[in-house]
């Protein structure tokens with residue numbers, strides 16, 4: 001794994017697959033607000049995914065009149081944000097014990113609760129923002145269910161939920177879960193071989209349309225978006241003025257923000273091995289005749305010994321209601337999918353995963369799937385690149401000893417659960433007064449802040465694939 005972490009990410013590839021969400025592309029996909037690249041700005045943000053979009057919008061709200069330039073290597077929001085699974089789902093119980101009482105005893109109880117509450121509130125805030133600004137992204141808050149196929153995960157999941165209830169209180173919305181036995185799970189969720197299930201609040205949306213909507217809000221406030229303009233390198237004059245070099249010239253700024261997720265190490269080699277690209281795959285399928293026409297009421301995950309799939313169905317009222325969007329399949333490859341780490345070609349599909357994702361829905365739903373749609377099962381298949389961090393949390397804040405350089409990146413495949421709040425926190429760190437900074441400490445986890453200490457850790461693989469509280473897969477990795 002460490003070896004895969006040493007592969008340089010390079011710049012985003014020029015020929016990515018087109019995701020279901022990007023077809024057709026948004027009107028602003030190729031926008032360059034001005035013909036020429038501005039030569040300076042108060043803030044320069046590299047990356048126009050959900051992070052870059054939310055950071056730019058927040059700056060424009062906090063400091064109207066500040067000049068904000070967003071540089072994007074490809075089309076707008078065409079990184080992970082434009083090609084994800086559309087799931088706003090935290091699954092905080094899966095990491096909670098690791099954060100507080102697992103073998104690693106990482107952060108302590110208060111911090112573990114702060115993380116779980118942030119994840120929950122980020123989901124609510126994302127759907128609320130979509131509603132407030134009427135962003136047409138099919139934002140649908142709903143319940144989600146984890147269908148469990150592993151006794152280890154079932155037992156460990158129950159323990160983690162019990163612990164969360166105990167310390168956070170049964171009424172805390174971030175600790176609210178319903179637990180189902182095998183029989184009820186099979187009947188309620190149409191999954192005939194499940195061992196049990198956990199159900200809790202989550203949602204779905206088009207992250208692409210959401211980020212495009214937020215970029216539009218920023219544009220309306222004067223933000224300058226420059227697509228197809230890769231930041232090739234960055235340098236500092238030593239007086240906290242940063243220069244960003246692009247093929248179209250350079251731009252200087254006292255505040256340079258890297259919202260570059262998986263690609264961060266290209267501009268900041270210090271992040272090599274700390275943010276590791278991870279190639280992920282998703283498929284859109286027409287539902288079988290046995291599934292509800294308007295889609296399932298819950299979103300789903302299917303949890304196995306060493307990995308999982310995540311699935312939403314397109315909500316009622318959308319032209320493609322009921323369409324299944326499912327991603328995952330990493331655990332079908334040797335060594336927990338190690339070959340996918342360090343891989344940045346979102347122009348390609350991995351054949352074993354492709355074949356698994358095409359067929360897994362009929363396995364999960366069995367005869368409840370019914371017949372395939374007469375138009376065929378597959379609507380679209382695509383890939384995207386996540387940014388996995390060494391300790392499983394994003395890096396948000398000031399880069400140590402690099403005044404004027406900021407980062408919000410590495411969301412470990414859970415960006416819809418972090419990016420909006422991380423953007424708000426980052427802007428508060430950049431612009432807030434003492435009182436604001438103090439308030440920030442109350443709600444934003446210290447463990448997700450950039451720090452010298454975190455720079456010393458090294459990537460050993462994704463933790464969220466293990467059972468709650470489990471330090472390693474152990475024998476199960478050889479199953």
Ligand SMILES: Cc1cc2nc3c(=O)[nH]c(=O)nc-3n(C[C@H](O)[C@H](O)[C@H](O)COP(=O)(O)OP(=O)(O)OC[C@H]3O[C@@H](n4cnc5c(N)ncnc54)[C@H](O)[C@@H]3O)c2cc1C
Pocket residue numbers: 011012046047048049050051052071072073074076077078079080081082083084085086087088089207229230231232259260261262263264266267280281282310327383384385386408409410411412413414415416417419
């Ligand atoms: C296949 C897949 C499925 C996923 N499913 C889910 C899900 O269901 N739920 C969930 O919560 N999360 C999911 N995620 C993760 C989620 O999409 C990300 O965490 C989130 O989108 C990260 O947003 P971001 O803006 O930080 O990064 P990105 O969206 O990756 O944006 C980074 C941007 O920076 C640009 N960039 C990078 N380097 C440069 C440079 N040098 N110059 C200019 N531009 C540059 C990139 O082109 C890109 O547009 C999934 C990710 C993938 C890949």
